[in-house]
Amino acid sequence: MALAAQSQQDGSAGSGGFLVQLPPTSPQRSSVPLVASPASAPAGVFKTVGGFTYDWTALEEAIMDDAQVENAYIIVGNATDSEYLYEFEKGSFSIDRVTPIASASKWFTGALAMRMVQAGLATLDDPMPPPLVFWTTTGTKKDVKLKHTLSMTSGFNANPLVGGCQLLPTMSLYNCAKSIHDLRYDALRPGNAPGAQFSYGPHGLQVAAAYLEAKDTSIAPGTSPARQRNIHELFAQHITTPLGMTSTALYDPAGSAPTNPWIAGGGHSTARDYAKLLRAFLGGAFIVDMDTFTQQRTAGLTRLFVPGSASTWEYALGSFVECDTPAACATSKINSSPGAFGWTGWIDRQTGYYALIATEISSGGDAKGVELEQEMQGLIEDAIESRVPAS
Template identity: 25%
Template sequence: MDRLDTVVGELDALVDAGRLTGFVCGVRQDGRTLIAAGGSRSPDGSALDPDTVFPLSSNTKPVGGVLALRMVELGILALDDPVATLLPELSAPRVLTRPGGPIDRTVPAGRQITLRHLLTMTAGVGWAGEGSPLTVAMGERQIAPGPYPPPMEPDEYLRLLGSLPLADQPGVGWYYHTSSDVLGVLLARATGATVADLVADHITGPLGLADVGFTADRERLPTSYGLGPDGGLRALDTVDRFAHPPRFESLACGLTSTVSDYLEFLDVLVGGGVVLGPQYVEAMTTDRLTPRQRADAEGFIAPGCGYGMQVEVRPDGAVGWAGGLGTIGYVDRRTGRGAAVFTTQSYDVPGTAEALDTVWALLR
């Protein structure tokens, strides 16, 4: 408890200094969870409480990894089977002759995209660099990586994505985010169920997580803030976005959760529990990056760290991820201790990164 008190003091100091609007943080170990909250729902609003439901942004990705590996465990999918059987939009992709090059200079893909490629972010789809022709083209089609789900139906998303070339040959480079959205479409088509039903049936239901989902009660959602053009806080429309069912149930960025429920989910990454067999947890939390892919991932993963299947893998035994709307959650697989810090402001706001870095003190 002393460790949590110390971190709460640091976060409260950021609130008092005007660098942080609000936060909820917590630790969990051996089935016991401790939660604390500070700051407010808005600069002049009511206090945040421990049961606040936050938009997770990219903290959704580990949930997608667990769900996909559960489908492998059940024999519905196989890691190295081509996804084109279920995703014909990606059956004959073209590939840029040079990552970051013109999108009209392409060659045929040398291999098929597999589920393993999607899970490890090596499918050749994703963040292709600021200002690159492929990134611009994805933005024009509203399918570029970002903190919110694509504003369209899944079939339309795959059609638009399939109309563009891959940034790289499958299995060669590491490209962030988009693979997770493709993953959700794959799982839905493989099972005939919605992504929301799959999450409920295989993760949140078995774990008893009542507050993880694709929608949330707007009264429990805080106002989230980004950086405005004048350098001040700019209110984001996250409450309206997550108070209504989305057109696209995204495993890249679409879920909401309380800190308490997310900490319980992180327990799965230690031993699997009732959700996933230990061998699949081991597969998910093992570093998969080649030297080339590790270079591609620079800026997304910390120096000296790796990436498994939808999670960062740290050399100290911690695995997890962070979200661009100001959330982070990791668990130490050696000790079973999990920690999470959720804030009400995005990464680009001064003070957010400093707040999220306190998660490492909670894990020790």
Template identity: 25%
Template sequence: MQVYKDGKPVYTKQTNKEFTLKTQAPIGSASSWLTAALVMTFVKEGKISLDDPIAKYIPIFEAYSKRYITIRNCLAHTTGIKADAPTAKGMTKSRFSSLEEEVISYAKREIEKNPGQMVFFSEVGPNIAGRICEVVGKKAFDRLMQERILRPLKMRGTNFYIDYSQAMNPFGGAVSTAIDLGNFLTMMLNQGRFETKEVLTPELIAEMQKIQTGNAPVKYMPKLAQGLDFGFGLWVLEKDSKGKATAVASPGIFGAWPMIDYCRGYAAFLLPKSMLGEQRSELYISIREAVNGQFQCKSE
């Protein structure tokens, strides 16, 4: 575990001497936070809009009567496309040989609800968004991620290409390191800036942390996130009187738990070597309470 304040680590707890700050570990669905950031780089450049229909970039969705689904729906898990709950095996194994092939299969699936009318946390939306990045950027997803997010943030130990014979998994396929997650969280905490680089703008960071699901009923959400509101790749842990997020997190199925507390001005993460599981949610809560006790909220 590590805690960052003012861009520097102020606390590090290492329980396994062989599991260092540079050791790679799968981060599960926390990968979708990175994917959401990648999408926002294209929004920053004006190459896509969050409210563009996905059929604008992947026409087969219109052919299967899914023309009203937007990129926003994809990042918010409100596409309405029939999906299964994510599993640890599904994060690292795919029966498809490419992201393009996998996304085409989504187009052929049944629609359970109209876009925006149901929340189902799954790989479907983020993977569609990742494929749109490929179409617009004219490069493979992993290369775009390297050029736009990982390289600018010096995340040298992070990648999505666990097995090149299978489709990339923008939703849950990343492996990362403690150092790399610290850099990403520092960028988010600093409103899109990392060292001298502007990766995202404060407006785009705010959009990612805005509650995106409205009053849509939840059909599936991991136990750890039940009762929380969802943004883009993250859950809102706390918000102020105006509804603005003041603390966010993106827990992954393998136990990775990156979070940011804007009110107290720190970022923290837990990166386990082995899967913790949803039954360990009380661990995250107790850790966060302990860290919160070390920093005063700016509004207090």
């Protein structure tokens, strides 16, 4: 679920080791390659899309030279052209392979919340009660709002290694949120009020999902007795159905839908589906207020647990704001949500593209995916900037 995370409390790296929490292993699915990867990059890789010709030679060479990501499906696209600007299958990884995406799932919850805000069903400044009727009315915990739970600043993410009810699929999402509320708020650290600390972990998003499920006022059609939609129905209503994401769920779609899905790390998707989400983000019509959705919300906060591969990045609503230095995050237009198995998608609103590394790496995938992403970014920018009108 989580990226490799390091403790940065009091400015130190703790023991210097890395903390990693991974989803339960899932059976390896067989896939048939759609495109055979050549033994070495061809002399030139060109593609004409939308009246322009792009030279992807340098990008493909870098992808093939990367020894850490052996099997992946790579996609680069923009918001205006339905055809991908670039796609490449390295090794054997089908564009339609259903894959556990670990922490890349976090963007799902942020997007769902923003879509429900657009629909008038919630606001980012909503307090947890009254939909979550168990919520306390005393202490700093009473001040937790939806925006805090989505931005890792709620006070519930003390440690990404802490287990808990998010790993109990047969529990109700509501009762899981109550368990987190009752047991997981870190009252031992001074100043642990919502909006005061950035700590990367699973609990805030689990609470956010429970709140959205309880807040929804729509009624599931055809049910008797009538009931509110559950989190899976809301996700389909607001995200997957509008985008035609037919192979994406908050759980492994090969099984049954859990009543308490692992919100921060249990999602599954395909490269084709996830690219639709990234393209929608970039387009600006699916989520109208992209500035609110993508802006940093952790600048200047105490950083307790931060992914090692994102030590200088800030956090938005379900995604990181990428930057080389914390100060640069104020103007950065690059957001991403990498996962522990290397699945890494990102949008660059300044250059005007989205990209995806769809992969499943059993060990150290989070660092390997991000390293390849960082190498790809400059090469993609170069290819876009040097495109030429098609003759």
